[in-house]
Amino acid sequence: MSTADEKVALTRLQEIPNVGPAVARRLVALGFDGVDSLRGQDPEELFARTEAARGTPEDPCLLDTYRAVVAFADTGDDRPWHAYSRERLAQEAIVGRASRAGA
Template sequence: MNPAKVRRDHLRNLTDLPNIGPAMARDLRLLGFERPEQLTGQNPQTLYDRLCELTGARQDPCVLDVFVSVTRFMDGDEPRPWWFYTPERKQNPLSDK
């Protein structure tokens, strides 16, 4: 969902989260998540690495940015577009650039 349209009081489906559409919701389900609250406290790098492992393919690094956006949102941050987190990822030498 577009971050500007996200309502914290209306988080019932994965697609109610910022930056999550049908395709990313499928990826989250593949990772074992069915509800937004299950993403609270999750490590986005771990989610990204696990998705790469499960799919047998290196995912686009922007997927990591999306995971950062939703995990931080569920931990209390404002809803932000996924690209807000791209500069942070590119400065982290441990991330998959």
């Protein structure tokens, strides 16, 4: 992607709710250039690709942000990323209780 194309992509991505400059840069690094390119994506896969590309673990809140971004691209749902944090934490608590019950 040329520098001019990257600037356009960064601007377009930041028009998506929950996407600021840092998230936009991560999405551009993964090859995305706007909301249309994010439709149908798997947020968990995007998160794993980001960690692999950066070579370091990412904050799980980035996964929540990716979930919010893909939901917006797919359905127009513009809930804040932290709504997805609550869902993730609730699911993790259920899984934790289930694994403790089976132990």
